[in-house]
Amino acid sequence: MSTTRRWLKLTVAYDGTNYAGWQFQPSEPTVQATLAEAWCSITGEQPTLTASGRTDAGVHALGQVVGLVTNSELPAERLLQGLNAKLPDDVMVRAVETAPDGFHATHDALKKLYRYQIHNSRVRPLFDRRYRWHVPHELDVASMQAAAVHLVGRHDFACFETTGSERSSTVRTLTKVEVGQGGAAGEQIDIEVEGDGFLYNMVRGIVGTLVEVGRGAREPNWVAEVLAARDRRVAGPNAPAHGLVLVWVEYAE
Numbered sequence: 001m002s003t004t005r006r007w008l009k010l011t012v013a014y015d016g017t018n019y020a021g022w023q024f025q026p027s028e029p030t031v032q033a034t035l036a037e038a039w040c041s042i043t044g045e046q047p048t049l050t051a052s053g054r055t056d057a058g059v060h061a062l063g064q065v066v067g068l069v070t071n072s073e074l075p076a077e078r079l080l081q082g083l084n085a086k087l088p089d090d091v092m093v094r095a096v097e098t099a100p101d102g103f104h105a106t107h108d109a110l111k112k113l114y115r116y117q118i119h120n121s122r123v124r125p126l127f128d129r130r131y132r133w134h135v136p137h138e139l140d141v142a143s144m145q146a147a148a149v150h151l152v153g154r155h156d157f158a159c160f161e162t163t164g165s166e167r168s169s170t171v172r173t174l175t176k177v178e179v180g181q182g183g184a185a186g187e188q189i190d191i192e193v194e195g196d197g198f199l200y201n202m203v204r205g206i207v208g209t210l211v212e213v214g215r216g217a218r219e220p221n222w223v224a225e226v227l228a229a230r231d232r233r234v235a236g237p238n239a240p241a242h243g244l245v246l247v248w249v250e251y252a253e
Helices: 031-043 076-086 141-151 202-214 222-229
Strands: 006-014 060-070 091-098 111-120 133-135 153-156 171-182 188-195 244-250
Touching (some): 006 076, 031 060, 031 076, 031 091, 076 091, 141 171, 141 202, 188 202
Parallel strands (some): 060 244
Antiparallel strands (some): 006 060, 006 091, 111 188
């Protein structure tokens, strides 16, 4: 086996329905373990995989980024084909690329985009049931859009962090929080949140808070009060995991 070490960057998509999240767990299926098993079957290596972020159980990804170091001399295209041949139908590798030496998918990430998907109708969705949160009461999208404005910028987002992850700071910068509406009857509501970093369950807390505004329980300006309080108990509940998708992660070129 060659002793030449290569740093690689994998772009991975997955349906998180049947997984207990990204990170390896000894007794439950995870995306990390599934990808590592496929890699081992092709190269014989037991890889150390780093991801841009640890998605929770049930959360999906279109553009999760995974970094690893390999001694394999297989070209990127062969690795891509081999991985997708070994992976189950709900996980796929979209790209295998050479990364700079020392690349770390977590620490080197500059920006991420998450999309949260809602089905807003009295009738529950069928084909989208795994990917959209069914909210049966009508939501006022204009009010949600007005509330979202308060979240853009550099703020302390402690009010949206669920206990369970130690962070040196809860200050983050969000460059976009947009609420869009589509579908034949306007039943599809997508909330896109772009920022330089995210706290544990932060996006799901933001969505739950915006839905409180959308259903008329709170006024849009309430979101500014929630931010100022820096208290998780003041914000809305976490939206369910299955509506959340990691869309892409940006790195320096």
